[in-house]
Amino acid sequence: LAQAFGFRDRRDPPISRHRSKTRIAPEGKMSAFMFRCTCADGLAKLFGGPFGAKSFGPGAPAVRRDRVGSWASPLPRAQFDVEFTPTTDDFEWHEEVVDMDGGRSPFGRRRPNPVADTADPDTFHRMASRLADGRHFLTEQLLMSPGRLPPPLSPADRERAIAELRPTATYDMLAKLPEELLYATGAQAQALRRRLLNGATIVFFTAGYPGKRFIFERALTLGVKSVIIEHPDSWARSLYDEGVIAKFIPIDMSQDPEVVLKQSLAAIWALASDPTTLQADGIVTFCELSVPVVARLCEVLGLPGHSPRAVDKARDKHRTRTEMALAGLPTPKNMVLTSAADLPAAATTVGFPAVLKPISGAASLGVKKVTSEEELHDGYIEVVTELRGLVVSSGALIKGDGGGKVGVDANKMMDCSILLEQYLDGSEVDVDIVMSDGEWRYAAVTDNGPTLEPYFNETWAVCPSLLPSDQQRQLKELAISTCKCLGFRDGVLHVECKMTSHGPHLIEVNARMGGGQVHETNFRVWGVDLVEETLFACVGIPSRPYIPSKGKDPPGGAVAYCDINATRSGTLQNLDFLAPLQGQDGVVWAKPYVDAGVHVVGPQDGLPTWLAEIVVQRPTAQEALDFLFQLQNSVDAPIA
Secondary structure, eight states: OTTTTTOOOTTSOOOOOOSSOOOOOGGGOOOHHHHTTTSHHHHHHHHTSOTTTTTTSTTOGGGOOSSOOSOOOOOOSOOOOTTSOOOGGGGHHHHHHHOOSSSBOTTSSBOSOGGGGSOOOTTTOOOSOOBOOTTOHHHHHHHHTTTTSOOOOOHHHHHHHHHHSOOOHHHHHHTTSOHHHHTOOSHHHHHHHHHHHTTOEEEEEOOOSGGGHHHHHHHHHTTOEEEEEEOTTOTTHHHHHTTSSSEEEEOOTTSOHHHHHHHHHHHHHHGGGOTTTOSOOEEEOSOGGGHHHHHHHHHHHTOSOOOHHHHHHHHSHHHHHHHHHHTTOOOOOEEEESSGGGHHHHHHHHOSSEEEEETTOOTTTTOEEEOSHHHHHHHHHHHHHHHHTEEEETTEEEEOOSSSOOOOOHHHHSOOOEEEEEOOOSEEEEEEEEEETTEEEEEEEEEEOOOBTTTTBOOEEEESOOSOHHHHHHHHHHHHHHHHHHTOOSEEEEEEEEEETTEEEEEEEESSOOOTTHHHHHHHHHOOOHHHHHHHHHHTOOOOOOOOOBTBSOTTOEEEEEEEEOSSSEEBOOSGGGTTTTTOTTEEEEEESSOTTOEEOOTTTSSOOEEEEEEEEESSHHHHHHHHHHHHHHOOOOBO
8 A cells, every 4th residue: 555655765756846736756656556546446446445435534544644733623513524525504504603693603602702693794894903003014915915025936946945845744645645536526536635634734814804704614624723823802813712723823913014924934833843733734815915925925935825926916906907918818998096197197098987996905995987087086086085994904904984993094104006997898797716737627607786886886696697608608718817827826716707798808806715605605506615625725735626416507506695785874773674584495694794773874975885695595596586686675774
């Protein structure tokens, strides 16, 4: 068995190491027997039994991790069974997280912070902490990414750094497995990848808002030892006390970017001497503003991850357009505005209608449609003013609530560049992509309903897409081609596009799993767990998402969801308008974004406040969308 798996003598030539691939060097050839073990019989011989439940038992020597920390969760809940593809029943904690049951946790405990029982999108999350320091590095990532973060290493320096580092336990384990197993597809191959992930130590840089709790719970069920680096007063600190994560590392996120990066590196290095975790196998984030930092941490530490160059190009919308034009991809007219003095030239270059948006913004904040030079002037002032009122907490971008807390003054901090771009008409879609070894392995299209202009507030979405198959194909090809031209090779990406009257066009590329309902939608419709795929990629395990076969139809039918926007400004009296929806057949959940008694904004006075979200599931996309509209039309939020 050792010979078949290519276990090497210490005198053998070294194993080649690559940040995004793991393979045996030609000198360390495996036996011919290994290359024949791609059928069920061969796998049975290799693993000593039927390729299924018995083959991945706790004692399977083929997937044993050499170096494993001593930490184990004290929670009594059994770990995920890695031998089969999970069903919606296995993810019951998804719904428990959002049930308004007074704070009950999926582990049978009472949550110390009941705020996690309400949905909380990145843009409107309210937390007690307000970080107003103008030097806050996450704020810098919003306004001028990558800001003062160090530039990417040259290819030669990167390879030199990798060669000097000790391979991770995951790398050592993967190097002993044949590529035929690592790159196989199907339920059994996916079970193997889960088994390979079990025991890995993964660092999460910033935790996001409390609604992202399910990510850490999913990591726990996969056997991951999670380490969170966050601001000392983050809600995520309680996850350590509850036994969900192995370690919480407090770092003051209001410091200079260079200091935060240096302290994070030191903390990650120190894990190797901590017997509860040992060396980090990967670093990851599910927060947009933390993506550039994680890319640099991975590069310096020689760990799998997006290249900083690719991330910087994606975060800077103008650079994205430039790279697309060089690759021959469709690109709308655009111009960068560094001050109000650029407005006349931009009006001539781009024309109207047009859209104002921050160069490296997120979550549609600071985005506005303009149709004339007068609107351009007023809109530019409005966007810059809005950016001054932003605050950042737990890696999430939020708007100030006017409660006396000081926001971030962009002008005092740096020159806040804005992009003026040609307005794109047509249907908007999300394309969720899983890439591995430079090629796409999964790409699903979700239709987005018409946004509320001029602020482009989202309204509804449905998956699978109702667009003609040829249009879906064009949108997928554009999204994938854009990711490739920016330099992405591995990981999960959330790409936003439009099918316009003159063909497909890109809106933006997000180098991480989409937020909100994206994970739930892809899992329920296609059976693909984007958290799982993200964790695979961050430790170097190849991704080959498995979709359970159901003919031509999605295995989970269809999912539709909508955000209930405030129709007028005022005070939200109560949340009783959601009660009639909860518990209805086909309603996955109906939950609030805000609390009763808060002041909300209607479209007449600015960017509308999201009040709540509704998620439904039906056999077909049209049925799901019709049912969603029926529920949406029945909602009348009491605003006075």
